[in-house]
Amino acid sequence: MLTITNTNENESHILALEGEVDASNSVMIDEAIQKLIGDGSKSIVVDGQKLEYISSAGLGVFMSYLEDFEEKNVEFKIFGLSDGVFEVFKILGLHQLMNIYPTKEAAFNS
């Protein structure tokens, strides 16, 4: 079960993820990011405070957009990941490629 909430703040688009991301619903994130890029967003921030679990399918969605973000000069940040979820990103090595912050303030202050 996954819920995605879309809000605007300080010219950034915030995607708040709640629940678990697996193969069956990872396409929801894909569509959400696709739409933001299509609308010309220049700053996408993912709020992972209520994200309980993310599977390789979900990670795959994020990683597939890394090149797009670079080409289109889109700022991409993630904050509020629990220890367990952050660990998954770290093992995969994504913490070196993505900007992951512990809190919302840290994300917006950088």
Added chain:
Amino acid sequence: MVKQWQAYEFAMLVAMFFIFFNQNTLDYSFLFGLVLLIGLGIVLSGNLKWIPYLTFKEKWKSLLFLSIILLSCTFLFVQMQGYTDQVIYPVNLTDNLFLISLFGFIFSYSLFSFLVTLFNLPTSSVFEQKLTEAISFQRLSQSIKPEENEEQVLDILMDSCMSATYSDGAWVEMGRNDYPDGFLKEQFLDSETRTEISNLIEKSKVAKDWISENRPENLSPIAIRIDHPKFESILLVPLIINKVPIGRMVLCKEVKEGFNKEMVNIVSTFVSQACISVENHRLLNQAILNERYQEELKIAQRVQKALLPTTLDHNSAFDLCAYSNAADEVGGDYYDTYKLSDDRFVLIIGDVSGKGTSAAFHMSQMKGIFQSLIQLNLSPSEFFIKANAALGKCLERNHFITSSIFLIDTSDKTISHARAGHVPSLYFEAQTKKSDYLGIDGLGLGILRNMQYEKHVEQKTFTYHSGDVLVLFTDGIVEAKNQKSQQFGFERMRTLLEVYHELSPTEIQSKIIDSLHSFVGGDIKIDDDYSLVVAKFN
């Protein structure tokens, strides 16, 4: 019936030879024979079952032919009678039993047929109507072939019901569950009239009572009176499959109370037959899809079985065992070994993102890349750099592969290794009697599909000692959850190895897997692929 005809024919045959016994006098035997034959003839004449089957045109033709026969028969008999008045004749044909019986039979049969055909003329349309209904029913009950669609059945249904009830207009509409864009077929109605009638139905008290009193699956056709300028009576027919209403048909007639009980019954029969046909068609399509899916799965399974090694390469310096379990019949886990030389061996473990057939295909790509690149004697980090470049072109957009590779040199007792996003491997040191995870950085394969990847992978080398144990595994093990949604976790693995390090690789492997299953609980199936490779150094 046939026996009666045979009896009559036999009797006539005997009558032909009667002349030899009788010499044609009108005595008792003659009269007896005559009565018998005429009686049989009348019985046969009464059996006129072939007449209703004639169409209206054919009946008129029969009447014509029968009149001709009757007239000729009468004329001939009268002529024959006339001859007996003449003086000279060799044989009195009127005293011939055979001939008299024959005349009698032809006359009575033709007369009966004529009268019955005449009185059956008005009812021929009823018979034809029933015949059409039976044929419609048969058409509806024929199973829809897989290439055809439900629409044809609904068409036939609407036509048959309209002709059976002599309706002036009708439409069929289906629910949005099966037809997202809606489905509507109308006959002799325009959409304006249809909307008007729909609204009148919604307002009708009779209709509302009918809906509220019955559960959806028990609804049967209902005749409703409406206040429309053109159509005064309608029949509302729900279409139900498997207790779920999927649509409805509405028949409209200009006259009041146009639908009697018999019509409603016929329509009900047609509708249930049509619904059965539609249901069968849907079930058949579903079965075909399922079978196709099963076939694909079987092929992927065969592919996967062929990819995991049947023998593990090692030498006397270390022992090796491996185990892999796929969720979903096909898995994305991969492990392999390679002998570079007598004392240099490579161990690799990999995890393709996702499950199912696409994961298995990526796994075979991984195997191909490993088996080719490893021959080039590359160091672990060089291997991953080149593998990343190759996979960058093969992998689908959202997919990546994690992997760990170990190069074991038994001549100088060293292990070189690199990790590409894979779960860190576990190592037990005999000297410290402690087990821990090998810390080394490295990005998964297929994530950075350019030259940048070089900066994100590192390589380390260390020396091993006798009694050391190396455990490679995939995340399916540590992420396996029990009923309380707790994960098996890294700590459990680590302590298990510390406790059981003295056992052989196969035994260590069993201990870990048993512990995994008892943690998860007997009934729960582990949702992800998991693999385990254990190497122990002698």
